Amino acid sequence: MLTIANRLKSALDSITTFSQDAKRDPNTVRLLAVSKTKPNDAIKEAYNAGQRMFGENYVQEGIQKVQELKDLADIEWHFIGPLQSNKTRVVAEHFDWVQSIERTKIADRLNEQRPTEKGPLQVCIQVNISEEDNKSGATPEETLVLAAHIESLPHLTLRGLMAIPANTKSEAEQKRAFEAMNTLYQTLQSQYAQVDTLSIGMSGDMKAAIECGSSMVRIGTAIFGAREKKQ
């Protein structure tokens, strides 16, 4: 039986291998452990093996875990799921990062609701790079406008971009979407000095993402095992 610690180590080894293959420094690719639907014990096991950054998709479940695990020093919580405007307050109060901002209204509310003593919320804009009608995310054009708006908000710090491209096993298709993300990311980086996060790559497409400049892979299944279907 592989433990979570074993799986975490092999995810980190994959990051190293894929980075080296792409002639990149492995230290420039961070690992976000996506713990949605998984119990606190699983998170603690990864934490005890050295992992500090965790990603959650669902507001209620996420804030409950943040509260229950608040004694774990230096743990960093990323909200990566769809965010409705009536749920922004608890997210602004509990999370360190929000990677799924896709419109001005959500950015404004998070900015207003972020407790000052916590320091600015770190944020990424979610981009609908495959331009699928049913997918969340700003279009590439909207992204640059939204970025300029976020820059003007004192309680948010724009860190970069996040995308979940159309699900495909074809590495060529994965790379096409990720290359487009990297181009947009470089445009953003040339405008805003603090932008340092291109959050692309999940368990099934992390190789292509790292080849295309990912600086943060978001890995759930490969660390915690398959998820039960959410009701």
Ligand SMILES: *Cc1c(COP(=O)(O)O)cnc(C)c1O
């Ligand atoms: C669930 C999820 C992941 C992790 O996906 P895996 O395929 O389990 O690695 C990454 N990013 C987002 C936004 C997710 O919702």
